[in-house]
Amino acid sequence: MHISDEILLNVTKPGRYSGGELNAIVKPGGAPINFAFCFPDVYEVGMSHLGLQILYFFINRRRDACCQRAFMPWPDMEALMRGNDLPLYALETGTPLRDFDMLGFTLQFELSYTNVLAMLDLAGLPLRSSERGEDMPVVCAGGPCACNPEPLAEFIDFFYIGDGEAALDEILDNYRENKNNGGGKQAFLESVAGLPGVYVPAFYDAEYDENGLLLRFAPNRPSAPATVKRAVVSSLDAAFFPDKFIVPWIETVHDRAMLEIFRGCIRGCRFCQAGFLYRPVRERSPETLFAQAGELLSNTGHEEISLVSLAACDHSRFENLVDGLLARCSPEKVNISLPSLRVDAMSLSVLQKTQTVRKSSLTFAPEAGSQRLRDVINKNLSEDDILDGCFRAFEAGFDRVKLYFMAGLPTETDEDVAGIARLAERVVDQYYKLPYEQRRRPVSVSVSASCFVPKPFTPFQWAAQDELRAFNEKQRAIKDLIRKKQISYRYHDAPSAVVEGVLARGGRPLAAAIERAYRLGAKFDGWSEHFNFEIWQNAFKQSGIDTDFRVHRERQAEEIFPWDFIDIGVSKKFLRREWERGMEGKTTPNCREGCAGCGMAAFAETAACGRESNSALSLRREIQP
Amino acid sequence: MRYISHLDLLRAFQRVMRRAKLPVAYSQGFNPHILLSFALPLPLGMESARDYADLALTGGEEISPEEIVSRLNENAPGGLRFLGARMLGSGEARAAAIVAAADYALRLPVSSEEDSRAISTVLDALLAEPTLVTLKKTKSGEKETDIRRDILRLSYETGPEPQIILRLSASSARFLNPETVAGLIFERLQRESVGRFLRLDLYREVGGKRVPLMEEIPAGAAAAPGETP
Known part of the structure; x- marks a missing residue:
């Protein structure tokens, strides 16, 4: 790869852009199908993602396909690339993205959408599918946010919903066959429109009213099924898993x-x-x-x-x-890390085995401050579970605990909010139940409260998201109620939760707002140092998007959601039943x-x-x- | 490779050792790591033709230096090659403790003969100076330092790829940054600083002479350093 030193030695962490990592696969001359896996965040985040490692080796195991990687350049690099007319390229060979057959984006969360547009733009491609010619790559997207593809429908040629291992081979087979037959992009999209998990937005018409409510949604040609079924791998034991990972030269988030x-x-x-x-x-x-x-x-x-x-x-x-x-x-001196444990006796004993040497901090996620609200959200965890778990952890020698909560959950009252501070204080009290000689240093309890954002395909997809003012008041209330000096309190950025909420449950009309935000300079919206609420407020206003109506009202039972045409396997009826049980405080x-x-x-x-x-x-x- | 920082390189080396399944020794304590240390950190942006590190092995397994090198090379990522290894004698000091000087090549995009003559003249003039005072940044502002005695050699090689060869002090007590010297050269040439450094080799002092770290010192001579480049 030949990116000049004038560029690479003038950016932070040039190792993000130079490739050449252990186990990276370079296929000289490419292959019949050249696929670029595009991660719309910075290298260290993307390289920590398991899905990237799986799909990279999954695609590269095929002789007829070559998968390379591209990441969103950090703003310093982006500026130098634009200044030097250097188009976004793939790390393995330096080939510009626009020379690939297919670009595949992974949509891990909504605040990366402007980065998707930025990467298309940096690749020198028009943002909208309708403006990209036959000679340009097919742009597809998958990952969890693809379950509501509509906000990005105008930019992406096809979405893939479900497990990559399930139907990606078939898609690539179709691509190759179509290419061999001299078929173009349209013919290829026709050929995959009926495959499991595939959604080609151009093959469906959607009609919205002036408030952004979906009125009608239907395929506009026979090749497109009315319902897109999620692609599911039935057995993980039989599913592909790589025998190696790419090993980055530079330190990544999860190295x-x-x-x-x-x-x-x-x-x-x-x-x-x-x-x-x-x-x-x-x-x-x-x-x-x-x-x-x-x-x-x-x-x-x-x-x-x-x-x-x-x-x-x-x-x-x-x-x-x-x-x-x-x-x-x-x-072999290899550590085992367990990032997602519940508070119970078995977990603690396992944790002690894996951490024979270092007592790092323990993380518990009560999510809500009161039993009533934990029942509403179906978090089957009692206050006693939490306090007993913490006491056992303290007994075992841990003295740092992290507690994760959400503010703005449906039905939340001031009392529930106060419960967050109270629970944290009780956790501190547990520590002082230890005999004096067992307390080696002051306990540290860190409380973090994020802003709840309702998501599609959850029982809370009908819920009203808290308004900015309410989030701010709750966060201030928690802060004021915490008295003990052993507790530190951190809260998440409420304005970005509003944007996340609009994007998460939005429909096709959002395309204009996302593009507007990007043109106004939005990127890396998931990074608090880059997130700019004013840009998004302007973008929504200029595109006629009423954010209050979109996220801050409870949705009607009979409302058609933009993502209803996707069948993930869990029925809307069940989700509605769960919503109602939640409102009644019943657990499942x-x-x-x-x-x-x-x-x-x-x-x-x-x-x-x-x-x-x-x-x-x-x-x-x-x-x- | 030159885009990788010293700490990242250290981690990459440790992973090569692990893949090669060498009988490496680990540090004690909370977070055991392989006992591996470089003679001299390689700054980001610089390539190296020959580098040195000490590696501690456990006593259990017999393994020859040749075997170590070949197993490391089988597991090395592109851009990294292991050139040789030797066992340290007991009492030999760590490479980092004895490294005294380093050779660098500054590769220049020079073409005309006039340019070459200008460079040679500047180098000769620099060497003729009894003192060369530069401003060195320290924790408490800037300090004047004489760097002349840390410039051990300075020469110019013409050819298809013209380069300036610099030999500079590189011990923990006296270290001269090649960028500082390059700055002086370009200042006198009245040109923008250009070119790229390649670190060529590291030396220690044995009886007033500078010897590459790789060279074994016959028994009885001064203490000697480490192994894998």
Whole structure:
């Protein structure tokens, strides 16, 4: 790659742009299908993403395809690229993105949408699909935010909804066949429009009223199905997983090997999009994971391996898994990191095993400050669970605890908000129940409250999001109520939650506002130092978007949502029932305790839900009071 | 490679060691890491033709220096090559403790003979100065420093890729940044600073002579340093 030193030695962290990492794949001369995986954030964030590593090696395992990577350049690099007419290029070979057959964006969260536009722009491509010619790459997008593709519908040629491993091969097969037959971009899109998980926005007409409410949505040609079904991999044990990862030269956010121990979640917390989007739970067996860990570690040299899932201890053979990994990793001085644990006895004992040397901080996520509100959100965790968990952790030698909460949850009252401060103070009290000689240093409890943003495909998709003023008042209230000096309090930026909320549940009319915001200079909106609320307020105003109506009102039961045409497997009826139960303060048991009838069992013929062993079930019951 | 900082390079080296499954020794304590240390950090933006690091192995496994080098090279990422290894004698000091000087090549995009003559003249003039006082940034503002005695050699090589070869002090007590010298040269040439540094080799002092770190010192001579470049 030949980017001049005049550019690379004048930017921060030039290693972001120079490629050449261990295990990166360079296919000289390319392949019949040249695919660029585009991550709309900076290199260190993108390279920490498991999905990138999986799909990179998944596509590159094909002889007929070559996958390279591109990231959003940091503003210093972006300025130099624009100043030097250097188009956005892929790291492996330096090939400009516009020379690729396909660009694939991953949509991890809504505040990266302006970066998607920036990357298209830096590649020298028109932003809108309708303005990109036959000689330009096909632009596709996937990832969790693709479950409501409509805000980006004007910019993306096709979306892919679901597990990449499920139907990506078929899409690439079609691409190659179409190319061999001399077919163009339109013919290719026609050929994939009916595949599982594929949505071609141009093949559907959407009509909105002046408030942005969806009136009608329907395909405009026979090749496009009325309902787009999410593509689902039925068995993770049989699914592809790379035996190596690209090892970055520079330090990344999560600089370690990753094992995906299962996909999906049994819990059904009503605010959590991932909890519904990735159903059913599909586990990898410990045996598969041991083999994958062995290969990954010997091919990367990583000193840490992380067990990735939505709630690690929900793996039905969790202890078995951790013991086996410890036996393999400890002699090699490899740390095991468990980023997602619940507060219970088993988790704590596992944690102690994995952290024999260093007592780092523990993170608990009560999410809400009162039992009433935790029932509303279906977070089946009692105050006693939390306090007992903390006490046991303190007994075991931990003295730093992080507590995560959300402000602005549906039905939240002042009393619930005050509960956040009260719970934090009670956690501190637990520490002082320890005998004096066991308290080695002052306990530190850090409380963080984020602003709740309702997301599509959750029971809270009908909810009204708190207004800016309410968020600010709540955050101030929590701050004022915290008296103990052992507690530190951090809260998230409320204005960016408003933008996130508009984008999350928006429809096609948002295209104009997103493009406007980008033209006005919005980028890296997920980074507080770059987020500029004024730009977004202007962009919404100039495009006639009423943010109050879009996010701050409760939606009607019969309202058609922009994402209703997508069938993720969990039915809208079930989500509505869960919304109503939530409003009544009723909890719903998790998938292992009993099937709540979300629709997933019927959706995926080989769905794993309900197939767990009885022993795992009973073990679970003992732990969950 | 030159876009990688010293700390990132250190981490990359540790991962090569792990992939090569060498019987490396780890530090004690909360966060064990491989006992590996470079002779002299390589600044971001600079390439190196020969670098040195000390690596501690556990006593358990017999392994020859040749075997170490070949296993490391099998596991090295592009841009990194291991040139040689030798076992340190007991009592030999760490490479970082004995490195005294470094050679650098400053590659120039010079073409005309006139340019070449101008450069040679400037280099000769610099060497003829009894003192060369520069401003050195310190924690408490700037300080005047005489760098003349830290310029050990200065020469100009013509050819298709003309370059200035600099030998400068590079011990922990006396270190002269090659950029400082380049600054002086370009100032006298009345030109914008250009060119790229390649670090050529590192030296220690043995009996008043400078010897590349890789060279083994016969028994009885001064203490000697480390191994893998």
